[in-house]
Amino acid sequence: MEKIKIVIAGPRGRMGSEAVKLVEETEHFELAGAVDYKHDGKRLNELAGFTSEAKVYGELKDCLFETNPDVLIDLTTPEIGRKHTITALEYGVRPVVGTTGFSAEDLEMIEEMAKRQQIGAIIAPNFAIGAILMMKFSQMAAKYLSDVEIIEQHHDQKLDAPSGTGIKTAEMIHAVRGEKRQGHPDEKETMEGARGASYHGIRIHSVRLPGLIAHQEVLFGGDGQTLKIRHDSYNRASFMSGVKLSVEAVMNLNDLVYGLENIIE
């Protein structure tokens, strides 16, 4: 099997460093380069914690131009991730994006671009297989129990709220249950934000605390009963089987797939 040539943006990050490990440990993956704006021109093994000799580039464009990879794995920040995704598509490189915080407009624009260029792209707000199942099971449950609230919990260094997974879960539930006003019609917030964000009437509550990684509970209520569907990621390794799957899958796509649930059955 020919190796898939991969570039990783954000290699020093919590997710990026796990992705470097994954690529190095996977026989049919090859780390062609890394993108890190603080270490242009170095080798990865000059940075603490790495053994790879892959070259580090300060700018994605330079990296893509020199290494000509198949896939970009982006695990950076919302603003940079968006720029990187567009650049990768412009260069004919398939982006696999774990970075969260993309707006609906961003996704629409990226989708159009991928379609126009006939290049595969995957944007996955959550790479953990268990989290994908949590979202799918929640979508199933929403057909029968249409009153639902989402509580997502993350570490306190997370930049975006609600989480990409929280939004994606709400979108999947909305697709089967539609618009609904939950709670008392005269309900009033006496303190702003008390009832969380609202996505077509589905409430999303974001908890940020040190010690947490990525957790989500979807609560359904019906007459005399509740149902809780919960997923916990206890470390970043929990995301890597999904990253591997995405890199393999993106090689056979020619448009954008948003969400891993669309490539696992």
Ligand code: NAP
């Ligand atoms: P992190 O530890 O803060 O890592 C982000 C890394 O990106 C940092 O090392 C940062 O460097 C670097 N960076 C910033 N600008 C850059 C640029 N221009 N070029 C290259 N690198 C750049 O965050 P994380 O926890 O790994 O998360 C990364 C992203 O993945 C976030 O958006 C997060 O929400 C998302 N995430 C997704 C999943 C999933 O399953 N899809 C799971 C967990 C997290 P400095 O810190 O030096 O600026």
